[in-house]
Amino acid sequence: MMKPTTNPTAPDHDGDVRAGRAVQYDKLYAARARTDLVARLYAEAMGEDHPAEIAASSSCDWPLLGLATARLRLAPGQLLVDAGCGTGGVGLWLARATGARLQGFDLSPIAVAQAAARCPHFLPAGPERAVFRVAELEDTGLPTGCAHGVVCVDALGHAGDRGAALRELARLLAPGGRLVVTRALRRGAQPGWHEQVDAAGLHEEHVDERPGEPAMWERLYGLWIDHADQLRTELGPGPAERMLHEAHQVLPTLRGRRAVLLTLRRPPTGPAGPGRAVTMAAPKEPDARPAAPERILP
Template identity: 75%
Template sequence: MNTEHATAVAPLAPGTTRSSQYDAFHAARARTDLVARLYAEAMGEDYPAEVAASSSCDWPLLGLMAARLRMSPGQLLVDAGCGTGGIGLWLARALAVRLDGFDLSPVAVAQAAARRSHFLAARADRAVFRVAELENTGLPTAHAHGIVCVDALGRAADRGAALRELGRALTPGGRLLVTRALRRGAEPAWHQQVAAAGLAQEHLDERPQEPAVWERLYRLWIAHGDDLRRELGQAAAEAMLHEAHQVLPTLPRRRAVLLTLRRLPRTPDSPETAARMAELSHPPGRPASIERTPQ
């Protein structure tokens, strides 16, 4: 589950890896359509069934990301924390770009690779998927023309380091799109992280429907707890139910956004670039404060 607020999950058992819980979830989900049916019920007509993401990705978000990326055919898109690959593959097809997707879970990466021909047909070789972490992507510097990171940044051990790593991989002028969440009424605390990554905030798009979607989905998970245990297995189901019970009470205070961040063409060491980043990332008169998220 690569949701940003999926950090409210059961503690890892001794001897397990960071990817173990995600491996179990994706392996279990591949055996049944129950989880997909619950996502579809929660999202209604906004559910992109072909994408089948384990995140808050809906039709409005897909359209918004395609518009905000402003990519040209043949450029390289990175899907950071790609899960089973549906978001990146949909965008790669829609924008006629190449795709490099990575995720913490080897099981999810294998499933993503298996989906390439469905989305890209004869051009399946234009997409690659591999195991990597947000803080250590393995991408060359100034390599990607666009990066999307949907509901995954909250899983990073160090969000600032993850943003710096993703920013490093962007070409000058390239854009990084990140879904973020904070407590309603609080000022975001990502301005300094954005500037430190050599990025500038270009757009901040509100996603007012997102908290209600998660509320409906979590209530469905709880209502279908026995079905989840039977079809996914005890461990995967209990992890989902733990997340639902932990995050559900926080949703009325949740504000969800899509951040569009741009790599500036000059080096971040330049004084005028630093001043420009500060101006774009933290508008005058808006004091910084602690970011509050359900994580």
């Protein structure tokens, strides 16, 4: 959210940063729409786990779609919010699979336009099933308690304030609603999200391990580096160099990465109290390397 200032004429530094990020994302999404090269590299890296219809610039694979469907427990007609939706594939697939209505938002206007254009492919019944808008994780502009489910794939790690973003997504949930969100940390490290979850008034319902996610990124980043010249030719030097910078920066950290899907729930009645998931424990092997960033693209 925009922070108030005591000087109304002071420059909006946070706003400038967000605008700059939006421009970078716009360039990436526009470039990727001109060629199928990046989609083909994702398909090669994911193999049989690649859900081609999704066309996501994220770690979304078939196992993640299955987990998200099961954990959200949406009923037909309920509202699903896709936070940091990118080009919309994840939210549209889930809305079709569950019969839910969809509200998606992203920082990139180009991504939002691409997502809206994909609606008829997934939900041909009419535009009332899915709406996309430009918004931020920390300030969605959506009504309090409007959503029965929220999905956030590889986007929360790019919020300027993760705690504020999580509180904002929690605000959207109706009593009993669930948020499923991907997170990453070092193997053997204690999760740092417990306090943020408690502060958001949510309960950790499930922690599902995603053991194949780090290896997928390792394969994908290797492919990006191997196809560097082709990426520069087909995407242009700016978007290609941004992708290659990400690959070189993150690749050395992946052997120390633990990836999970968190399911967080708004209690059906009354205020939320601190709660912990009862599912899968973290691996115990220590690793001193830092966790990889969760993604550049939302």
